[in-house]
Amino acid sequence: xxxxxxLETAYHELSEEEKIAHRxxxxxxxxxxxxxxxxxGKAWIGxxxxxxxIGCYAxxxxxxxxxxxxxxxDYASWGLYISNFIFFVAISLVGxxxxxxxxxxxxxxxxxxxxxxxxxxxxxxIFAGLIIIVDMGRPDRVLNLFTHxxxxxxxxxxxxxxxxxxxxxxxxxxxxLLPGIxxxxxxxxxxxxxxxxxxxxxxxxxxxxHRQWQIMKKSIAIICxxxxxxxxxxxxxxxxxxxxxxRPGWDSTNFGPYFVAGAFQAGTACVIIxxxxxxKAYNLxxxxxxxxxxxxxxxxxxxxxxxxxxxxxxxxxxxYKMRGAEGKLLNDLFTGHYAPLYWSVQIFGMALPAxxxxxxxxxxxxxxxIIALFVVVAAWFKRYLxxxxxxxxxxxxxxxxxxxxxxxxxxxxxxSIVSASLAGVLLIITIFSKLxxxxxxxxxxxxxxIELEELDNPEKK
Amino acid sequence: MKKHIQYLLMLLFLQCSFLxxxxxxxxxxxxxxxxxxxxxxxxxxxxxxxxxxxxxGTEVHLYVKSLYALLELGKAVATDENGEAAIEFPSDLPGxxxxxxxxxxxxxxxxxxxDVETQSNVKWGAAPKKEGTLxxxxxxxxxxxxxxxxLVVASTGIIVLIWGTIFYVIFQLFKIKKSAKLxxxxxxxxx
Amino acid sequence: MEKKxxxxxxxxxxxxxxxxxxxxxxxxxxxxxKLYADSLxxxxxxxxxxxxxxxxxxxxxxxxxHHIAESTISNAQARIGIEGKKLIMVIxxxxxxxxxxxxxxxxxxxNKRAPVEWxxxxxxxxxxxxxxxxxxxxxxxxxxxxxxxVCPVDATFKRQDGVVLIDNERCIGCRFCMAACPYNARTFxxxxxxxxxxxxxxSCSPSAMANTSIETSMQDKMGTVSKCxxxxxxxxxxxxxxxxxxxxxxxxxxxxxxxxxxxxxxxTFRLSELIKDRAGYRYLEELGTEPRVYYLPAVERNFPFEDxxxxxxxxx
Numbered sequence: 018x019x020x021x022x023x024l025e026t027a028y029h030e031l032s033e034e035e036k037i038a039h040r041x042x043x044x045x046x047x048x049x050x051x052x053x054x055x056x057x058g059k060a061w062i063g064x065x066x067x068x069x070x071i072g073c074y075a076x077x078x079x080x081x082x083x084x085x086x087x088x089x090x091d092y093a094s095w096g097l098y099i100s101n102f103i104f105f106v107a108i109s110l111v112g113x114x115x116x117x118x119x120x121x122x123x124x125x126x127x128x129x130x131x132x133x134x135x136x137x138x139x140x141x142x143i144f145a146g147l148i149i150i151v152d153m154g155r156p157d158r159v160l161n162l163f164t165h166x167x168x169x170x171x172x173x174x175x176x177x178x179x180x181x182x183x184x185x186x187x188x189x190x191x192x193x194l195l196p197g198i199x200x201x202x203x204x205x206x207x208x209x210x211x212x213x214x215x216x217x218x219x220x221x222x223x224x225x226x227h228r229q230w231q232i233m234k235k236s237i238a239i240i241c242x243x244x245x246x247x248x249x250x251x252x253x254x255x256x257x258x259x260x261x262x263x264r265p266g267w268d269s270t271n272f273g274p275y276f277v278a279g280a281f282q283a284g285t286a287c288v289i290i291x292x293x294x295x296x297k298a299y300n301l302x303x304x305x306x307x308x309x310x311x312x313x314x315x316x317x318x319x320x321x322x323x324x325x326x327x328x329x330x331x332x333x334x335x336x337y338k339m340r341g342a343e344g345k346l347l348n349d350l351f352t353g354h355y356a357p358l359y360w361s362v363q364i365f366g367m368a369l370p371a372x373x374x375x376x377x378x379x380x381x382x383x384x385x386x387i388i389a390l391f392v393v394v395a396a397w398f399k400r401y402l403x404x405x406x407x408x409x410x411x412x413x414x415x416x417x418x419x420x421x422x423x424x425x426x427x428x429x430x431x432x433s434i435v436s437a438s439l440a441g442v443l444l445i446i447t448i449f450s451k452l453x454x455x456x457x458x459x460x461x462x463x464x465x466x467i468e469l470e471e472l473d474n475p476e477k478k
Numbered sequence: 479m480k481k482h483i484q485y486l487l488m489l490l491f492l493q494c495s496f497l498x499x500x501x502x503x504x505x506x507x508x509x510x511x512x513x514x515x516x517x518x519x520x521x522x523x524x525x526x527x528x529x530x531x532x533x534x535g536t537e538v539h540l541y542v543k544s545l546y547a548l549l550e551l552g553k554a555v556a557t558d559e560n561g562e563a564a565i566e567f568p569s570d571l572p573g574x575x576x577x578x579x580x581x582x583x584x585x586x587x588x589x590x591x592x593d594v595e596t597q598s599n600v601k602w603g604a605a606p607k608k609e610g611t612l613x614x615x616x617x618x619x620x621x622x623x624x625x626x627x628x629l630v631v632a633s634t635g636i637i638v639l640i641w642g643t644i645f646y647v648i649f650q651l652f653k654i655k656k657s658a659k660l661x662x663x664x665x666x667x668x669x
Numbered sequence: 670m671e672k673k674x675x676x677x678x679x680x681x682x683x684x685x686x687x688x689x690x691x692x693x694x695x696x697x698x699x700x701x702x703k704l705y706a707d708s709l710x711x712x713x714x715x716x717x718x719x720x721x722x723x724x725x726x727x728x729x730x731x732x733x734x735h736h737i738a739e740s741t742i743s744n745a746q747a748r749i750g751i752e753g754k755k756l757i758m759v760i761x762x763x764x765x766x767x768x769x770x771x772x773x774x775x776x777x778x779x780n781k782r783a784p785v786e787w788x789x790x791x792x793x794x795x796x797x798x799x800x801x802x803x804x805x806x807x808x809x810x811x812x813x814x815x816x817x818x819v820c821p822v823d824a825t826f827k828r829q830d831g832v833v834l835i836d837n838e839r840c841i842g843c844r845f846c847m848a849a850c851p852y853n854a855r856t857f858x859x860x861x862x863x864x865x866x867x868x869x870x871x872s873c874s875p876s877a878m879a880n881t882s883i884e885t886s887m888q889d890k891m892g893t894v895s896k897c898x899x900x901x902x903x904x905x906x907x908x909x910x911x912x913x914x915x916x917x918x919x920x921x922x923x924x925x926x927x928x929x930x931x932x933x934x935x936x937t938f939r940l941s942e943l944i945k946d947r948a949g950y951r952y953l954e955e956l957g958t959e960p961r962v963y964y965l966p967a968v969e970r971n972f973p974f975e976d977x978x979x980x981x982x983x984x985x
Contacts, residue, residue, distance in 0.1 A: 154842015162822060166821060181637075184644055263849070
């Protein structure tokens, strides 16, 4: 592996004692949040639970009364749920980017953040699946997708690729976690019985033998390759849900790469925020260093620029032609009804972050976390702009409809359900981080030139 | 009161129609249709006779029967001294599946003969128009059984390949578990 | 408008409408019309109907309800469609005066109420300086249907007679077909009894609820998509769709393209000649959806264009 220049200091030969000490120190640091949860942590979980439960109640009302409780009607027949679905699918891509692309391209600094990226991916994809069921008029008939599924439909492709990506992401989370679970099994003996049982079952009897390390590393290498085409296809297929229609604004050959580029950008910003929060909350300053934020900042600049390039293709090329119905839509985005939102999203979510992050000072943990927050919020609203204005700019004029059919503004039910899904994602991440080490001990140690495999098996050395 | 009047009116109406029908029976016209080509133009010749004497100067309408309505062919033609009316038949009118067209000749509201109608089938239908339709052929818009072959093969191939790999990786989990049983656990005290 | 039909067809039409006020026609026989008249206030709109004995009567439209036929067509047959037919519609824009009777007739027939419209009449104007015209827009039953392409569960499908139908017992309500339809022909049942005519006897009758046949279904299941079905159940009985028969101006023509004949109930034309002579076209032809509805341009109009002063469908 080619080490990055700034990390070279970490590569001096460590003595056996130093290695063991490093390992013990890191182990103590990652174990601490699992042993103890402060009042802030409890309040945070409580808050997320309340938001989630409010959303569950809202969904109960929706199930009872039908989708009429939403603001969606015959023209804006897709709304907040679908935009939220694209958002979740988008941020789930980051798992593949951080863990796989960086791994395969021999970047080393990624290692402490792989698990953060993977758990974001897994929880986002779970809620992407759930929110699409929430959007269905007849969730009771969801099994029709399997009994009557048509392979010609992009929705069926989406169902296939989302479930495949979920399973692969879970495996990608699970394999590198095995030593971590074993650690919990061996050290968290004061935990309640169910939790100890959970660790025991999930650890699969991990004992750090040479053979187990071998199997694990081989499996990770396989998933690494497998997950890249899957990640690209999951978001490309999601883009095709729109691009396969004839609607002005969606009828674009640019949509697949445009979505993928946006997904990488939004997901990376999510990881930066998560890194910042975990660093502060779990005292991981020594492992999630400014170097990581610096690197992630550079990556985000690069991804913002790629996304800007696809935006240029997506909006300016049609705007050059201003063809019929699409021209009306673009006018509405650029100077009309949606202009404030459109320009805020493009400037604060793409242009300014790319510009600001060019300065090293902006890539310090706090400033970059704030910038990343802007990127994520803008990314969410961008998905709203990808769905709603297009639905309300069809080829045929909207006439003779009640006034609320010609506009779309989500009801409290939609907002609660979407908030609940966001809370749910955060809840999964939080609970996961309270059950398992949020940074991978063995991968972080690898960064310091310590092979845990060798430490586990001193006789094999 | 009103209802009774309606009832009476209805009776009156029925009676009148009966009388009208009776009155018509005094002069009955019969029509015969003949199909042939005149100067290589499909022509339907309708012969109108009453008591085997040709009816002259009566307008004959020719219709083609369709799903909902009768399509009139050209304009009505008056019968000549032989009681014949020759009406041109379009060459491109499609018939049913076998090319059969149901033709109806009518005398409408004639002063002497009232309404007279006759019907006949002729195999003059042009080749049915071949409509370009995706129905029942493998296509993206067809039912699930009619998915394009390339799509079925490609998607099955990809799914088998990807899920085969996934199952192989899941199998590795069992291998890890199995290997744990083979080797006694290493003490973690110094690890 | 009913004159062209045989008496037998009329009789069936009469039965189909389950005319409560068959009482009106048979008043002379002493059936108490009052019994029904009390329960339903007159709408003031009179509808002409021909009775079994060939009499033309006027009935208040409030006394008419749609009678759900016990369909003998299995869902498997309904998915295949009527053999040998290619249903087609021609709409003569020169005749459309925005009477909106097609909309009302359709709603009556399919037990719908405003604002749910399976056929819409829209004011169209191709450019600022060109003449506006009224355009009735049903489902176009495209031959290259974007909607059936995207349906994940085969709930909406194309039949051999050209009609695109929906199986409301299978639809999962994902609304992808609505997003895919560039004509916005599809509507959604956003709630229970959404857009179901409120005063209708049918909406509460158990037989209507139990009717799951694709062809005769009212498509009113909550959380599913519904749309114009070209009245295929009536086609089986050789009856014209209600939008066609209800138009006072004979704007809509319907027929079988295989016969090359279309009719509005009063006038009958060769389809190919009509399209050729009147420069027929299809809406948004460039999208390649191949609609089964042709339009005849609004030239030499029967009516001058008059803007609609009234607002329609203002409430849900």
